[in-house]
Amino acid sequence: MAPESFCSRAHALPGRSLGLLSVTLGIPIDDCDALHHPLLLLVLVMASTPSLLENLQHFLIAAGGIVALGKFDALHIGHRELAIQAAKVGRPFLLSFVGMAEVLGWEPRAPIVAKCDRQRVLSSWTPYCCNMTPAEFQIEFSSVRHLTPKQFVEKLSKELGVRGVVAGYNYRFGYKAAGDALELVRLCAENGMGAYIIESVMDQNQYARKINSGDSKERGQVSSTGVRHALAAGDMKYVSELLGRNHRLILTVKNREALTSNKSRVSVPKSFLLNLAPKEGLYERCSLVGDENQLPCKVVIDKTHIHIEMDEVEIRSIAGNQDLRLLRIEFCDSD
Secondary structure (H helix, E strand, C coil): CCHHHHHHHHHCCCHHHHHHHHHHHCCCCCCHHHHHCHHHHHHHHHCCCHHHHHHHHHHHHHCCCEEEECCCCCCCHHHHHHHHHHHCCCCEEEEEEECHHHHHCCCCCCCCCCHHHHHHHHHHCHHHCCCCCCEEEEEEHHHCCCCCHHHHHHHHHHHCCCCEEEEECCCCECHHHCECHHHHHHHHHHCCCEEEEECCCECCCHHHHHHHCCCCCCCCECCHHHHHHHHHHCCHHHHHHHHCCCEEEEEECCCHHHCEECCCEEEEEHHHECCCCCCCEEEEEEEEECCCCEEEEEEEECCCEEEEECCHHHHHHHHCCCCCCEEEEEECCCC
8 A cells, every 4th residue: 555545544533543543652643654654554454444443443542541331321420430430540431332222122312411511521520530531432332232241341451452440339231231240350350450349329319219119220329310300300409419510401503493582581492402301390590501601590491492581681692693503501409
């Protein structure tokens, strides 16, 4: 292959992977003369195959890191504790799976945290995680669904280059959840990885016992299920306790003509929602979050719309903003 072809292949890699590749190999990727490095040539050959390229990107992101294992839907205080423990040992990462609903035939449901808001939440964990921001990477569930516990751990070690894992004591993994925390420790040791099992963060709210009483998987720990139940009850104080932050609702402005307004209210269709809203009702302590400030507002949720009530001047600025792409509403603790 001609040198210019290798140069093009290298620069076709995603920006983050390209930078990590440069650091990992100690090669100035912006210098095409350096692209004759034997190790880089091997990597570029691997990158010519989509599945190998995906593995390469995962390796470049996670290699040498400590991976927290779990389902990180809510990014709640229990998930934060996993990241904290990972940061005590090395670079913290969250490993989650995408496409589970499609593979398992689950009904689709709105995420608790909007995809575009996850990085903000992870950045807020930096002070807790030894001044490191946990990174997040995802693997297609279909690619690991049938792996035995042993094969799953080998994938973490050999394909992703993970140095260690952190999980809760009730963590299950492998095909049909055959592996438990004790087996995770054993398999990690066999593969030269550290395994750090921590106690779950418990939910002190009495309400949790009621909502979890019929779920054998829930043992009173903070969970994404608990967050969903609290949102369904409209208990925003409880939601904030579970999340360790206020719940932020994000709507994408798909069509400005669908927005309606009067002197004191802007109404947005629920079809614009990017994540899970609380139950229908009035929420008096909310904020509309801008790039540089937060404006107090009230929010009314009904069957079809999200209504934002605030000062007339602010309503006009929102309704007249032709560049408006996202609306961010933060629900403060309710008494």
